[in-house]
Amino acid sequence: MTVVARIANAGAKTACIVLAVALAGCATRPDASNPAAVKAFEETNDPIEPLNRYFFELNRFLDIIILKPVATWYQGVVPDPARNSVRHFMDNLDSPVILANDSLQGEWGRAGVTASRFGINTTIGVLGLFDPATGMGYPQHDEDFGQTLATWDTPEGPYLFLPILGPKPPRDLAGYAVDQFFDPLTYIYWNGPYTVPVARFVVNGVDIRSRNLKTLDQIERTSVDYYATVRSLYRQMRVNEIANGNVSSEKLPDIENLNFDTNEPQAVAPTK
Amino acid sequence: MSRLNFMRSAFAPVAFCVALLASTVGSLPAQAANADPAAEAWVSNVSQQAIKIISDKSLDRTGREAQFAALLGTNADMQRIAAFCLGQFLRTPTPDQKNEYIKLFDNFVVKVYVTRLSDYHDEKLVITGSQLKGDTQALVQSQINFTNGREPVKVTWWLLKKDGGYKLFDVNVVGVWLAQEQRSAFTSVINNHGGDFTALLDHLKQQIADAENGKLPTTAATTAQ
Numbered sequence: 001m002t003v004v005a006r007i008a009n010a011g012a013k014t015a016c017i018v019l020a021v022a023l024a025g026c027a028t029r030p031d032a033s034n035p036a037a038v039k040a041f042e043e044t045n046d047p048i049e050p051l052n053r054y055f056f057e058l059n060r061f062l063d064i065i066i067l068k069p070v071a072t073w074y075q076g077v078v079p080d081p082a083r084n085s086v087r088h089f090m091d092n093l094d095s096p097v098i099l100a101n102d103s104l105q106g107e108w109g110r111a112g113v114t115a116s117r118f119g120i121n122t123t124i125g126v127l128g129l130f131d132p133a134t135g136m137g138y139p140q141h142d143e144d145f146g147q148t149l150a151t152w153d154t155p156e157g158p159y160l161f162l163p164i165l166g167p168k169p170p171r172d173l174a175g176y177a178v179d180q181f182f183d184p185l186t187y188i189y190w191n192g193p194y195t196v197p198v199a200r201f202v203v204n205g206v207d208i209r210s211r212n213l214k215t216l217d218q219i220e221r222t223s224v225d226y227y228a229t230v231r232s233l234y235r236q237m238r239v240n241e242i243a244n245g246n247v248s249s250e251k252l253p254d255i256e257n258l259n260f261d262t263n264e265p266q267a268v269a270p271t272k
Numbered sequence: 273m274s275r276l277n278f279m280r281s282a283f284a285p286v287a288f289c290v291a292l293l294a295s296t297v298g299s300l301p302a303q304a305a306n307a308d309p310a311a312e313a314w315v316s317n318v319s320q321q322a323i324k325i326i327s328d329k330s331l332d333r334t335g336r337e338a339q340f341a342a343l344l345g346t347n348a349d350m351q352r353i354a355a356f357c358l359g360q361f362l363r364t365p366t367p368d369q370k371n372e373y374i375k376l377f378d379n380f381v382v383k384v385y386v387t388r389l390s391d392y393h394d395e396k397l398v399i400t401g402s403q404l405k406g407d408t409q410a411l412v413q414s415q416i417n418f419t420n421g422r423e424p425v426k427v428t429w430w431l432l433k434k435d436g437g438y439k440l441f442d443v444n445v446v447g448v449w450l451a452q453e454q455r456s457a458f459t460s461v462i463n464n465h466g467g468d469f470t471a472l473l474d475h476l477k478q479q480i481a482d483a484e485n486g487k488l489p490t491t492a493a494t495t496a497q
Contacts, residue, residue, distance in 0.1 A: 036360045037360060039360070040359060040360040040459065040463075044456075044459075044460075044463075214391070218387055218388055219388075221387075221482070222383075222384040222387055222388060222479065222483075223457055224457045224458060224461050224472070224475040224476065224479060225457040225458075225460045225461050225464075225475075227460070228456050228457045228459075228460030228461075229453055229456065229457045231456065232448075232452060232453045232455075232456035232457070233448055233453060236447055236448045236449060236452065236453065237446070237447050237448060239447065240446065240447020240448070241447070245426065245447065247411070247413070247426075247428045247444055247447070249403060249405045249411050252405070252430070253356075253452075255352065255356060255432075255441060256406075256408065256409075258352055258355055258356055259351060259352055259355050260351065260354075260355050260362070260370060
């Protein structure tokens with residue numbers, strides 16, 4: 001068997017396994033005769049929930065055996081100022097992607113802030129190791145192409161949880177892919193085409209994890225369903241990021257007459 | 273030492289720039305036309321009580337939970353929140369199950385939030401604005417400023433006007449509505465047990481038992497740093 005044939009064969013096998021898991025991993029759609037259940041199913045918008053849960057558990061496993069120990073070690077051994085410099089350095093590297101998305105969203109004020117931050121922190125902030133820009137009135141903010149798509153009215157799509165990458169519904173997955181093209185680091189060849197982006201991904205992941213050790217622990221231990229909690233947290237945080245941190249009073253659920261005794265469940269109430 | 277001096281000399285012009293910027297940016301945004309000062313005062317008062325309970329090192333866990341439960345009982349619309357968290361399954365429980373659920377829910381919420389709020393002991397909450405939502409609801413924006421230089425956390429309070437006063441319905445912390453988060457977990461548990469309401473009751477009991485057996489980091493005293 002030639003090498004090519006062997007690879008093709010392995011590829012076909014993998015595809016079969018993935019397909020089988022995906023088919024087995026479909027959530028059962030509720031009976032159409034139960035409108036409340038159907039509406040709730042559509043709101044949850046997680047048609048491949050069993051598969052997502054499988055990857056979620058896989059990530060939790062990887063977290064327990066690799067990421068969490070490394071992050072705990074990192075937090076314990078590296079002093080705070082050094083870790084903050086790592087964070088500032090990573091944030092500064094994100095500037096081109098944030099600037100591109102600020103501009104695509106027509107947020108010229110925020111694009112100006114991003115450009116100023118990059119200029120100030122790269123020079124006065126010694127290549128981004130310090131963040132004097134925040135003190136000068138240019139605070140850090142985040143943008144990505146997933147958010148840009150959202151401001152162009154692209155819906156999020158069904159929930160998708162991927163190994164390593166975590167929650168990435170189609171819109172945010174597409175955004176993530178596009179952001180790689182905006183990112184100058186993608187084109188840096190050092191010791192191999194992927195060395196720099198992969199190193200950045202790993203350091204960024206360890207740093208973020210080290211900053212959330214306690215928070216994630218608490219959420220896990222205080223959740224009746226950790227997977228569903230993370231799904232809700234992810235979606236709510238994305239909505240918040242897309243709205244640039246402005247909590248809207250208009251999109252809140254109607255709770256005026258909600259109680260156990262008189263009101264129909266909210267899921268049944270006609271919305272149109 | 274020389275590096276420190278370098279930093280200092282580098283910071284002098286920076287400080288000058290900051291002063292210049294502060295004078296231009298310094299004016300605060302004007303208050304919204306439909307602000308609700310009474311709601312702001314209410315939130316300020318209740319949040320101070322909550323922070324006081326969480327920061328009180330003379331209390332043990334039971335004492336802290338009891339005080340927090342009393343604070344929630346008088347100031348939050350617990351029945352409505354409990355109903356909201358059931359989502360599509362509001363009609364599912366039998367009357368007995370409903371009563372048990374309400375009791376467990378109160379207990380669960382106290383245990384969860386005494387734990388999750390332990391980070392905020394000795395911190396200060398500053399009200400930043402408010403707006404009325406219809407005739408009977410109000411949103412109050414606030415910010416927790418940390419003494420250790422951590423980035424401020426934005427907190428929004430959703431209140432209902434009731435009997436001339438206010439009742440808390442939900443709290444939004446950095447963009448996440450807590451009751452919505454609970455609702456998605458609760459409905460998911462019931463859904464994954466084929467609509468069986470007792471599954472939720474069992475999960476709540478389990479969580480409460482775990483908290484009582486000390487599996488949760490609960491006290492302000494244990495959160496060093």
